[in-house]
Amino acid sequence: MEYLPNILFLIALIVGIGFFTRNVKKLSRNIKLGKDVDVSDNKSQRWQNMLRIALGQTKMVVRPVAGLMHIIVYVGFIIINIEVLEIILDGILGTHRLFSSLGGLYDFLIGSFEVLALLVIVAVVVFWIRRNIIRLKRFIKPEMNGWPKKDGNMILYIEFVLMLLFLTMNAADFQLQQLGAEHYTKAGAFPISQFIVPLLDGLPVSTLMVIERTAWWLHILGILAFLNYLYYSKHLHILLAFPNTYYGRVKPQGEFNNLESVTNEVKLMMDPSADPFAAPPEGASAVPEKFGASDVMDLSWVQLLNAYTCTECGRCTSECPANQTGKKLSPRKIMMDTRDRLEEVGKVMDANKGEFVPDGKQLLGDYISHEEIWACTTCNACVQACPVSIDPLSIIVEMRRYLVMEQSAAPTELNNMMSNIENNGAPWPYNQMDRLNWVNE
């Protein structure tokens, strides 16, 4: 019986991490449904981007209030993890405050965790007010209705409760230390939780121990549950922001990729010595490659990683000129739709032994409308605004490519413009021989 808590703890830990591993595998399988893309270039630039944008949060502070608050929660999250390490070791070994032998350093650490915990609570409350009382525009757009809104609040509640449990645990511990209870060696500094201690005044040691143990258990179980909540939540960004900023764009924003499949065909068309009836070269696939994207499998895996990384902050949408002028396009919705459809495809695969069976649906049309796709000015404001290097524009362009090259479904005016280019090398119906008339006008 002596080891029962240790065993229970180990079971909780294994179950928690086991489920998380399973979800990570699913995540990775889904992302790999995307097309391969070469990301082996610009290694040092990529590391720099990750350090600067994800670790350094440089793009968060473009909006100072939200940026600063976010840094508090982020730093709190990372630093308080040192405490989680101690909790896990204590849980397995049956020790109490294993790191307390660090002495003065330990006091300093526990003290700073407490200060951070309080700051996180303040930040979380401010975030909640911004979402629910002030109702900032970007948090109440149509795509935020339902689960996304609940998800956003849920994360705040969980963080609030976790921090409160941490402080309660410390307060009870501190009181037990002062009462000289067995096991509770004097260690740590409690600059914040000391203010909770008066609430515990007069409680017997046994009750205090129950409070301390309950808070301890709920805190660590809460963290394990939160870890497993990530996969179902926009909160995945706390992990994926790092690979996403690494694999993000390293070329000028204005540079769109040149489709290689098109290059091959155009070269063939322009080569006077090419034999149009020649057999395809050895190894070439019989089915010509699809141009552009109508579903998630047509996108690259980086674009799918983008979708899972999106934390629905809406900075892209609030900077989007189309969205600001009341058009349906919202870059955030493009990312959310991509993730939702990818999840749906994943579920179809789960139900069919890992094979995707067409389900009569696709990203374009069933999730993203043509109207949204055509409202984009390709201005890159969304790309610039994203604090974690997501590129909604590239998905929009892939869908336009599908609409134009596979479906010939461009708006009429654009078809006119394109046939002008084909016929006389300009988007307007003017004669190419008149290109120099401006000199003498």
Add this chain to the structure above:
Amino acid sequence: MSEQLTVKTMQQFMAEGKQPEILFWVGSAGSYDDRAKKISRAFVKLLNKAKVDFAVLGPEESSTGDVAKRAGNEFLFQMQAMMNIEVLNGYEIKRIVTCDPHSFNTLKNEYPGLGGKYDVVHHTQFLKELLDSGRLTIEGNTYKGKRITFHDPCYLGRANSVFEAPREVLSKTNADLVEMKRHKSRALCCGAGGAQMFKEPEKGDMDINVLRTKDALETQPNIIATGCPYCNTMMTDGIKAHEKEDSVSVLDVAELLANSI
């Protein structure tokens, strides 16, 4: 404009067995659009003044294909690009200047992958070079005391991080430069990009150019400066929507400079 401009084609350079210092890529707007043609003329006036030995392709130039690419027609884009690259490489072009940020972007970033590698500059960058090296000097104070606000074209600014060149050229005119609330990397689009220039906007509650000119008008400018023929059209229409066409004008950086020398 009646002023005589000196413009030679690459074909003429070839015939003389010479290479120009730079090729001026006029672009479709600069060749055919009535408003943009004035920008082409103003820029050439400056090139003539600075005695720049430049060439144009004339009838051998064709759409870069940029707008087709943004509309999703990669086929048409690559056809155009490869035809243009054949012409440019045939003439052994090394350096290109253009007044159109869209041509600038695609020539600079998207042509290299298809075999067209050139040193491409935007005309505001080239004008800055000419001013810095003393080949162009500002005389007179046409714009002294005037308030000018510069609208960053998306494909020059955000897309290629060229923010300072147009501002430095403008500052040489002795005008008072004022910035809009959102500028440089956070500048709002004029609404023409991504092939929007050639279609009606989707349903909404406002046109993008009207919103952007509102940004500009908040700075109480005498002049809205641009560096893109499409932005120019959109901003010009925008001030008409705000009924400010009598008090505010929209001019390209090249035109402002041409009026200052």
